[in-house]
Amino acid sequence: MQWRGKWQWPSVALILGVLLLLPFVLPRFYTYIIALIFVTALLAMSLNITVGYGGMFQFHHGVFYGVSAYTVALILTKTKLPAWVAFAAGPVAAAITGLLIGGFCVRLTRLYFGMLQISLGSLIWAIVFRWYSFTGGDDGIHGIPMPDFISSLKSSYYFILAVLIVSLYLLYRIVNSPFGRTLQAIRDNPERCEAVGVNVRRHQLAAIVIATFFAGVAGVLFVVLEGSVFPDLLFWVLSLEIFIMCLLGGWFTFAGPILGAAIIVSLRTFVGIYTEYWTLILGVILIFLIFFLPEGVMGFVLEKLGPGKRELARGGEG
Amino acid sequence: MLKVEAVEKSFGDFKAVDRANLVVERGEIVAVIGPNGAGKTTLFNLITGQLKPDGGRIVFKGEDITGLPPYEICKKGIARSFQIVNIFHRLTVFENVQVAVLSHRGKSSRLLETARRMAVRETMELLEAVGLEDKASEIAGTLSHGDQKVLEIAIALGNEPELLILDEPTAGMSPEETASTIELIRRLAETRDLTILFCEHDMEIVFSIANSIMVMHQGRTLIQAPPGEVRANKEVQEAYLGGE
Numbered sequence: 370m371q372w373r374g375k376w377q378w379p380s381v382a383l384i385l386g387v388l389l390l391l392p393f394v395l396p397r398f399y400t401y402i403i404a405l406i407f408v409t410a411l412l413a414m415s416l417n418i419t420v421g422y423g424g425m426f427q428f429h430h431g432v433f434y435g436v437s438a439y440t441v442a443l444i445l446t447k448t449k450l451p452a453w454v455a456f457a458a459g460p461v462a463a464a465i466t467g468l469l470i471g472g473f474c475v476r477l478t479r480l481y482f483g484m485l486q487i488s489l490g491s492l493i494w495a496i497v498f499r500w501y502s503f504t505g506g507d508d509g510i511h512g513i514p515m516p517d518f519i520s521s522l523k524s525s526y527y528f529i530l531a532v533l534i535v536s537l538y539l540l541y542r543i544v545n546s547p548f549g550r551t552l553q554a555i556r557d558n559p560e561r562c563e564a565v566g567v568n569v570r571r572h573q574l575a576a577i578v579i580a581t582f583f584a585g586v587a588g589v590l591f592v593v594l595e596g597s598v599f600p601d602l603l604f605w606v607l608s609l610e611i612f613i614m615c616l617l618g619g620w621f622t623f624a625g626p627i628l629g630a631a632i633i634v635s636l637r638t639f640v641g642i643y644t645e646y647w648t649l650i651l652g653v654i655l656i657f658l659i660f661f662l663p664e665g666v667m668g669f670v671l672e673k674l675g676p677g678k679r680e681l682a683r684g685g686e687g
Numbered sequence: 688m689l690k691v692e693a694v695e696k697s698f699g700d701f702k703a704v705d706r707a708n709l710v711v712e713r714g715e716i717v718a719v720i721g722p723n724g725a726g727k728t729t730l731f732n733l734i735t736g737q738l739k740p741d742g743g744r745i746v747f748k749g750e751d752i753t754g755l756p757p758y759e760i761c762k763k764g765i766a767r768s769f770q771i772v773n774i775f776h777r778l779t780v781f782e783n784v785q786v787a788v789l790s791h792r793g794k795s796s797r798l799l800e801t802a803r804r805m806a807v808r809e810t811m812e813l814l815e816a817v818g819l820e821d822k823a824s825e826i827a828g829t830l831s832h833g834d835q836k837v838l839e840i841a842i843a844l845g846n847e848p849e850l851l852i853l854d855e856p857t858a859g860m861s862p863e864e865t866a867s868t869i870e871l872i873r874r875l876a877e878t879r880d881l882t883i884l885f886c887e888h889d890m891e892i893v894f895s896i897a898n899s900i901m902v903m904h905q906g907r908t909l910i911q912a913p914p915g916e917v918r919a920n921k922e923v924q925e926a927y928l929g930g931e
Contacts, residue, residue: 542798542799542801543798543799545801545802545803546797546798546799546800546801546802547789547794547795547796547797547800547802547805548795548796548797548798549802550778550782550785550786550789550802551786551789551790551795551796553775553777553778553782554775554778554782554783554786556777557774557775557776557777557778558773558774558775558776560737560757560773561769561773561774561775561842562775562786563756563757563758563761564735564737564757564758564761564766564767564769564773565758565761565766565786565787565790565791565842565843565845565846566758566761566762566787566790566791566795566846567758567786567790567795568756568758569758572795572796575796621777
């Protein structure tokens, strides 16, 4: 594809350059919002592995983000272990939770998968919300000590950006690998996939573990950015928001969820200044989406660009 | 090669397959015929594991494969196409076949290799064999019905099966498409050393290419014999061929 050959690296370099300069030109608050978009974008991208590429109804993805964030917070506040241990433990805890919950879910099909996940996820939320002595209950945990190299906003911005880039690279490799290709085939037709020799459930479970691991990475980044955790991270509203980010950005595209995350986080931030009814607005967005942009913003734009860009749309392979 | 012995399957009170028997020898083209609802598709689903039999035995190359899941049975060397088009709609034609090739080579779980560069030659060779090479980069869901049915066969070939099962490979095709598909099946059987088990409504096709025909009626095996014998059989004529 010409666009890729000629302009790919210059445009990547340009975007990267802009992102590196932002903290120097933007006010603190905007730097913070952009870092938050990075964190949320990674979370939405991880969800899209299961939703867009895997075709699974991963309705409560926020739980894995929260489990990781709480794991980091608890290790940093209650133990003397070094920070990197906490940062590694978060995604691992998320992936193990993904393995357990996913193990039950992949036995069910479609909507039942989603319903069971909401139930099991809400159970974890309830525990975190109620267990005051351990998790701080609805107060959450605040003032989590961070190592010096990421204690300022500027340094945490760069840390988050670096981890995001590495994660995106890995996710890109995964969706374009034989594993990713087979996962898309399962999404299109699980029965057929089984008939060509693929153990569909095991493949789906592996995809959930990968997705929840990266949700865990996003959870770590959240703690790095905020220095606090609270039960809302595991609440179903957040899971719905990231689901909408995937749909809004374009769930059959690789970069769509980043766009979705940018739109939703910005809206939530700036609309939140004027009204408390953010979830109402979210609902309206969802309705418009279903009627007017079933393939998301990215899907819509790529369709307008013509069939030549189709390959690009489906994950940049071609 | 394949032996189906007294296999049974009921849905509620309805006996879809009732102690059916079938023998497929290596290198044969075997057809299963019978009126609608005779249990042909159910029988195929039992052989390839989409359904689990209530009773009886299915033996492939001397090994009991009764009740194994589809992906295990596929790995033993049986691949199939489906009556109702069953492809990966959002993937390209190339990718549809490649998924099967990658699976056959045990590479479906590789995480950090680039799929686009893998098994390209093998996949293209299969697409050429069925005549879809020009449409390799088209999205499978946008193909014509006839091409999708042919793609079905190509996907099944991706697993390099010893036994290929085709469930009404020409269903819904135009007469021209039907003729070329039958020619394709005949050619595949010869050049790829395939054993083929298929079912089909068009009697002309069946009697022209099958070495052996099994007649099903109300879930039972009426007879399995060479075409000439089947044509002459009184019971078959009464039950199925019109009973003149």
